[in-house]
Amino acid sequence: MKTPLSATAENERPRVKTSLPGPHSAALFARHDPHLTSSNADHSVYPLAEVGKRGYLIEDADGNTFADHMSAWGAAPFGPTPPHVKAAMERAWDRHGMQISGWLPNTPALALVEKLAQIAPPRLTRVEYSVSGTLAVEGAVKFMREATRRPLIITFGGQYHGESTYMAAGASSDLSNVATGRTQYVSGVVMVPYPNRFRSPFRKGPGPFDETEVLDYLDYLLVQQVHPGQVAGVLIEPVLGEGGIHAPSQVFWDRLGALCKRWGWLLCLDEVQTCMGRCGTLFALQRWQGIDPDLLLLGKAFAAGGQPIAAILGTDAIMGHTDLHLGSTYGFAPAACAGALAGIELIEAGGVLENALALERIFLEELRPLRDEIDQVGDVRAVGALAAVEFVQDKATLRPAPAFQLAVHHAALRLGVLGITQRGKWHFRLQPALTMPEALFRHSCRLLAQAIREVARAVPAERADIQQAVAEAER
Ligand SMILES: Cc1ncc(COP(=O)(O)O)c(C=O)c1O
Structure with a gap:
């Protein structure tokens, strides 16, 4: 029995070569959306249609590849089914x-x-x-x-x-x-x-x-x-x-x-x-x-x-x-x-738990320094292969920054990092396979840091209704 650690092309990196969604994903959406619930037909958060996986990469209908940090919301712990x-x-x-x-x-x-x-x-x-x-x-x-x-x-x-x-x-x-x-x-x-x-x-x-x-x-x-x-x-x-x-x-x-x-x-x-x-x-x-x-x-x-x-x-x-x-x-x-x-x-058989702990260390090493560098990075947390960055409007009030979070997700996606986001939340998560090779994960963390810096250069406005709710709560 082989652990799945060595089962994939370790050197392959994600690559996004079209705007998102690309034309082929967009054509699939146009054909099938009328039969989906409007919620499932909203592709604004994940604007891609998967055609398959290669190792720890997801490939979309336009040949773009994304490092998979959703891993079926945790249900694909070894990446491709071993x-x-x-x-x-x-x-x-x-x-x-x-x-x-x-x-x-x-x-x-x-x-x-x-x-x-x-x-x-x-x-x-x-x-x-x-x-x-x-x-x-x-x-x-x-x-x-x-x-x-x-x-x-x-x-x-x-x-x-x-x-x-x-x-x-x-x-x-x-x-x-x-x-x-x-x-x-x-x-x-x-x-x-x-x-x-x-x-x-x-x-x-x-x-x-x-x-x-x-x-x-x-x-x-x-x-x-x-x-x-x-x-x-x-x-x-x-x-x-x-x-x-x-x-x-x-x-x-x-x-x-x-x-x-x-x-x-x-x-x-x-x-x-x-x-x-x-x-x-x-x-x-x-x-x-x-x-x-x-x-x-x-x-x-x-x-x-x-x-x-x-x-x-x-x-x-x-x-x-x-x-x-x-x-x-x-x-x-x-x-x-x-x-x-x-x-x-x-x-x-060994190796899997050790790898998850290595991913925790890498995430903290790569992302924690951003807490001092970027005003909107409130906190950086990881427990094994569960990792999150929490975004705030500023460090004095810790007001949540969901628009910033969503913008980071989109910027990361354009760089080939597919993580876990939800509208209205202000933390962005990476939940890779437990067996994702360290080098690929480190690469993804660096791309995520790049995405955060990019968004910090043109901070998006937070929604007025959320601002008002926060202000009322603070009164
Ligand atoms: C802690 C926890 N409990 C329960 C569930 C529900 O599991 P399922 O989606 O398999 O019904 C989830 C799903 O995300 C979860 O995270």
């Missing part, structure tokens, strides 16, 4: 075709369960099948309530748990669904701010802040609003992903763990985005000492670039004596299980 994963999936397809594993146990699903029990944190001996991150979170909420017979779930603002009606409305402030009125407020979720050293909800101006203040706020809620005996558990991303790559401190985890123990709350880590090496450790929780979850959710990279699969890992106390059964037709389909197992084997 031959070892493909071969394992093919064997399972040939032997089993499709199967509904929650009803009919099959050998690929059982082999994966056995492996998960070996690699999971010690108390997590049980596995529930799932097919997507969203469904895994929904299932975990059910398990927490069922096991404790308590109604409330504590979550942290800025977290993202998927697009189901409940999680989008109740626990995700990512797309501000509650604030935009797209989904109604749901009960049963208590949200406190995510721990953030760069930007405090309680204080103005530049930090760094003591991010454990959010736990003081939680203490306040426990006296004023929420009876701790009503709380089933805490749902937290160990590293905030969509919310801009924030990693809490050891002190935060110690205090949160103590609160959970004191009140009998279950600790559920949403590692959909951070699992399987993304943070340079198999699970993100291994970046700290003593985090002791009751539930752990896997998705995205767990599929190893193969078929959709997700999982809820849990303790015997939660999952060993229940008739709660989360039906899912496609959960743990045989080929998906075989691919996921092959992906774990690739990580165990």
Whole structure:
């Protein structure tokens, strides 16, 4: 078995030779847009149509190539799906075709369960099948309530748990669904701010802040609003992903763990985005000492670039004596299980975690100096192969700069760096494959720095409505 590290043309660099979209991408859009939702037919943020991938490069219909720092939003952790994963999936397809594993146990699903029990944190001996991150979170909420017979779930603002009606409305402030009125407020979720050293909800101006203040706020809620005996558990991303790559401190985890123990709350880590090496450790929780979850959710990279699969890992106390059964037709389909197992084997073969940590170092080395050089570079953060630059209007007020962020994305794209952006957000992210060669990643970081400098020379105006909202909040 070969790790995928050496599997691609290491020396190839991205090259953009047309304006974006190029004429062939534009022709494809014109033909197909009438059949897409208007949201999916809006190509202004990613103005290219992929025709294929070459190693870690995405090629568009006009022959432009872009270094891929989206990696299918984390679901393609090895870049191109590795031959070892493909071969394992093919064997399972040939032997089993499709199967509904929650009803009919099959050998690929059982082999994966056995492996998960070996690699999971010690108390997590049980596995529930799932097919997507969203469904895994929904299932975990059910398990927490069922096991404790308590109604409330504590979550942290800025977290993202998927697009189901409940999680989008109740626990995700990512797309501000509650604030935009797209989904109604749901009960049963208590949200406190995510721990953030760069930007405090309680204080103005530049930090760094003591991010454990959010736990003081939680203490306040426990006296004023929420009876701790009503709380089933805490749902937290160990590293905030969509919310801009924030990693809490050891002190935060110690205090949160103590609160959970004191009140009998279950600790559920949403590692959909951070699992399987993304943070340079198999699970993100291994970046700290003593985090002791009751539930752990896997998705995205767990599929190893193969078929959709997700999982809820849990303790015997939660999952060993229940008739709660989360039906899912496609959960743990045989080929998906075989691919996921092959992906774990690739990580165990060595080199992958080390490479993710090398990417973290490179990002910080290349981008951190821009904090002193450029007024709008507020913060530069990386945890393994999750990396972000947060843009501000100025360093005194830290007012968000979403227009600056979007302009950086477009400038980077023109240079061949495809990262993760969203309109209205003010952090820009790179989420490369864990195995992206160091030289290509360093090249991309330098192109990103070039893009930031370019935008800083002609700073775009921020939207008037955002300016006004900020000004009102500051009054
Ligand atoms: C932390 C986290 N949880 C859950 C989800 C939802 O996963 P999916 O899109 O597979 O349903 C995501 C997706 O980005 C995520 O980042």
